[in-house]
Amino acid sequence: MTGRRVVITGQGAINALGASAAATAAAMREGVSGIVPLEFQDVERLQIAIGGQIRGYRPEDHFSRQELTLYDKFTQFGLLAAAEAMAQSGLVVTEALAERAGVILGTAGGGLQTQDENYRQVYEEGKNRVHPFVVPRLMNNAAASHVSMIHGLQGPSYTVATACSSSNHAMGQAFHLIRGGLADAIVTGGSESMLCFGGIKAWEGLRVMSKDGCRPFSANRNGMVQGEGAAVFVFEEYEHARARGAEILAEVAGFAMTSDASDIVMPSTRGAVRAMQGALRDAGLAPEAIGYINAHGTGTTANDRSECAAVREVFGAHADRLMISSTKSMHGHVIGGTGAVELVACLMALNEGVIAPTINYDAPDPECDLDVVPNTARRVEGVQAVMSNAFAFGGLNAVVIVKKLG
């Protein structure tokens, strides 16, 4: 598909690996694990006690008391990542640009921590009133709205909630809006903060969580580990970015989305195949052009097997030449923000020639026999285009391709 070209001119992130995009990329380069014992109220009543929780994070270091009455943690993370991305992009929101610029963020749980705290107060503690701002704090669009307010972005802004694909869907929408001429700049990515008693208790019920670590593609993997955080990017129309002399981190080359239309939790190889093929077609790239895939790679038995089969089907013989890794092994599954955090690894592959590893890789699984960049980052030259996969519960798949500006 042709249209206006879309580039990335800023990135920001906060997650268990670091409090900026640069810190996140540095930790990925080192193969650091951000998975730690969880710390929050009632954690002793959980069977799952580990996660990619951001250590040493103090909201009051970043926001005023008045702001914090309105900001759930997922909003705080989104705002911090957006501020970093906007600063890096150097984008000045003039009166003319304001109406051509917006915010599209992904989240699955929205203000889940706010819900959890307030349900505890009314049900467990028997209180009969809650803070007056509970609704504006918990709503799924709170992060997108606050980003739009702080940066004065008055064009199209909304939130996408498609579970683990939310931020890839959000970035795909941003790409489409700019390519189609409906906007010139969109602040996009995703944010999530489900690490609280109710959030993990619900996941525990599905019995797909690991108690001891996230080991994607490894024969001894036994489930996912949840993380938290956000990553946000500035997507901008190419001529607009060029005219103002912006540094261009990458070009958004293609995007595709499909629905398995089969099962609410079990992934379908077919749906993943169609999404990857669609993204390649949209980007006008041959499979051989992709040097690296940031996998969905949750570390569940079903996802990793199904994803590897899909990659083989799409890439044929090239599947044995490309690299594929799951950075969830390090930052955990950031759910509605995960594709955005993983795009940091994609930009590192393009701009620094470093492929983030899949850590905790202990033993090969014949059903995942691809080059998963085990345990140690790899320095490579000439990676021109990379793919980022997200395959959500509900069978909703979203695949993004970014490439070096040609």
Next chain:
Amino acid sequence: MPGMLKDTVKDKVVAILAEQAVLDPSEVPMEATLQDLGIDSLALVEAVFAIEEAFDIQVLFNANAPTDSEFDISTVATIVRAVENLIAAQK
């Protein structure tokens, strides 16, 4: 008395599995596998939850590796035995 408890455990487990399989308990033979009963992974997770609720026990079961778990889900009979063991252990 122990015999009576045993029958109760068996009947309750069979009833739980029968409900997931949309069958009458009389159509759930002890040697049947979950596959025989048409119980898929999602239904199994629900059944394990129902077992935990019914007997007030904790079943360590990971859907990623259902066959590796100590909770033996090979057949209806092994599930009944596993539940009996857990009740005895967690009393």
